Amino acid sequence: MTTDQPIDRKPRPGVALLILLRRELLVELRTRSLLTSMGLFALLEIVVVGLGVRALPADETFSRFVPAVLWVCMLFAAVVGINRSALADRDKNLHAAFLLLPYDPTIIYMARLVSTFVFLSVVEAVQVVAAVPLLRFDIPREPWLLAVLALTNIGVLAPGILLASATSQARGGEALLTIMLLPVIVVVFMGAAGATDSFLGGLGFEGAQSYLLLLCICAAMFPALGLLLYGRLHEG
Amino acid sequence: MTEGSKTTFAITLVLAALGMAGAEATLWLAHFYVPVQITAGSLFVSEPPSGVNTLNLYESYRIFFVHLPSAYSTALCCGLCLVGGVLFLVTRNARYDALTVAAAETGLVAGAITLLTGSFWADFAWGTGKIGSGWNWEPRLTSMLILWLAFAALLALRNALPNVQARMKLTAVYGILVSPLYPMVQKAIEIGQVSHPRSFSDLLSAPEIGLTKVVATFGIMLVFAALVALRFAAHRFGHQLQQERAA
Numbered sequence: 001m002t003t004d005q006p007i008d009r010k011p012r013p014g015v016a017l018l019i020l021l022r023r024e025l026l027v028e029l030r031t032r033s034l035l036t037s038m039g040l041f042a043l044l045e046i047v048v049v050g051l052g053v054r055a056l057p058a059d060e061t062f063s064r065f066v067p068a069v070l071w072v073c074m075l076f077a078a079v080v081g082i083n084r085s086a087l088a089d090r091d092k093n094l095h096a097a098f099l100l101l102p103y104d105p106t107i108i109y110m111a112r113l114v115s116t117f118v119f120l121s122v123v124e125a126v127q128v129v130a131a132v133p134l135l136r137f138d139i140p141r142e143p144w145l146l147a148v149l150a151l152t153n154i155g156v157l158a159p160g161i162l163l164a165s166a167t168s169q170a171r172g173g174e175a176l177l178t179i180m181l182l183p184v185i186v187v188v189f190m191g192a193a194g195a196t197d198s199f200l201g202g203l204g205f206e207g208a209q210s211y212l213l214l215l216c217i218c219a220a221m222f223p224a225l226g227l228l229l230y231g232r233l234h235e236g
Numbered sequence: 237m238t239e240g241s242k243t244t245f246a247i248t249l250v251l252a253a254l255g256m257a258g259a260e261a262t263l264w265l266a267h268f269y270v271p272v273q274i275t276a277g278s279l280f281v282s283e284p285p286s287g288v289n290t291l292n293l294y295e296s297y298r299i300f301f302v303h304l305p306s307a308y309s310t311a312l313c314c315g316l317c318l319v320g321g322v323l324f325l326v327t328r329n330a331r332y333d334a335l336t337v338a339a340a341e342t343g344l345v346a347g348a349i350t351l352l353t354g355s356f357w358a359d360f361a362w363g364t365g366k367i368g369s370g371w372n373w374e375p376r377l378t379s380m381l382i383l384w385l386a387f388a389a390l391l392a393l394r395n396a397l398p399n400v401q402a403r404m405k406l407t408a409v410y411g412i413l414v415s416p417l418y419p420m421v422q423k424a425i426e427i428g429q430v431s432h433p434r435s436f437s438d439l440l441s442a443p444e445i446g447l448t449k450v451v452a453t454f455g456i457m458l459v460f461a462a463l464v465a466l467r468f469a470a471h472r473f474g475h476q477l478q479q480e481r482a483a
Contacts, residue, residue, distance in 0.1 A: 221416055
């Protein structure tokens with residue numbers, strides 16, 4: 001029996017996203033390159049800072065200072081992760097291969113965003129645990145901070161992945177990405193640091209409201225821009 | 237000279253002439269026309285600590301007639317970066333890349349003037365008069381600095397891409413990513429502790445100040461618009477030269 005109907009080989013967006021996500025997670029489980037580089041970098045940062053502040057008294061100022069240090073460590077660990085994944089793509093020319101797939105480029109962007117979000121969250125969990133003995137960090141019992149963490153991760157990773165794909169072919173792409181990305185994501189950092197400070201300072205949700213709003217705007221706007229621009233960036 | 241170049245040249249010339257007249261008028265009005273308005277304890281001018289030379293503190297608000305239009309011009313440049321970036325990605329026409337770069341270059345200058353004039357004033361109004369004492373890391377100050385750094389990063393690093401098309405795409409994408417930063421600068425006033433005045437009208441009561449503000453806004457923004465047009469023409473000329481060399 002023959003049919004004139006063309007066979008539609010293009011998978012549905014949800015399926016395509018799951019396939020790409022599975023691929024990202026499997027590769028990382030086998031190589032552990034991203035988790036290792038981000039995690040080690042984050043731990044080294046904590047050790048260096050811990051050495052620098054070891055003589056400081058464990059007073060209230062110090063306990064307000066540690067979360068800020070953790071944010072800085074997380075920010076730089078994220079930049080290292082984005083850089084590392086862009087470099088791996090460039091070395092194996094994976095980006096060009098991805099774009100040959102019968103998927104919409106936005107799905108490739110989305111898969112990269114979700115997988116890097118997962119890896120960064122794992123690294124952050126390890127980092128917070130490591131900060132307990134090394135920086136005398138008292139883990140706050142504030143569930144809103146998880147929302148702050150998630151929004152910050154999205155706000156940092158969304159423009160990072162977009163810019164990484166644009167700069168991966170450049171001379172000294174790693175330095176280029178870091179310098180171009182930091183001014184954009186410092187706004188997210190401002191929201192994260194402000195919200196954390198408000199929660200830990202006892203101001204509660206009311207005090208952190210405007211910072212949370214800033215984080216929500218960034219976490220909505222940057223992925224939306226990424227989805228809109230990623231396809232355009234790789235056209236032709 | 238092509239028809240397009242002639243039009244760009246004429247627009248630049250008109251903007252520059254109007255801008256120069258406007259800037260001259262602003263300087264004259266700011267120095268000879270507006271009265272000394274601010275007194276100690278009013279709004280955002282705190283009582284200066286004793287022992288600090290306050291000789292020029294209450295005259296210092298005259299710097300706003302440069303500070304405010306420079307901030308507006310930075311906003312204009314952000315908007316032009318967005319327009320240039322979107323139009324480039326849609327049409328792939330090199331003229332829109334030239335527009336984005338020209339806007340970023342002018343934004344860098346306008347942003348630097350905004351930061352410097354604001355800091356000079358804040359050192360006396362909020363600080364001790366010592367350089368840097370007025371910088372308090374408030375969200376608005378910080379976000380303006382971030383915006384300035386973003387312009388600088390775009391201009392310093394776009395040349396790292398050897399492929400011209402890739403460079404133009406990166407410029408367009410970054411121009412679009414940078415553009416929401418200005419609305420955030422604008423909104424930053426509502427976040428955290430705020431010494432920065434919410435609006436210029438906080439300190440306006442004399443009609444002379446209102447008139448001077450209008451003249452300054454248009455005059456100095458025209459200077460920056462002329463700068464954008466001039467840099468745009470220079471980049472267009474550069475593109476044409478490259479194309480002719482390649483041919």
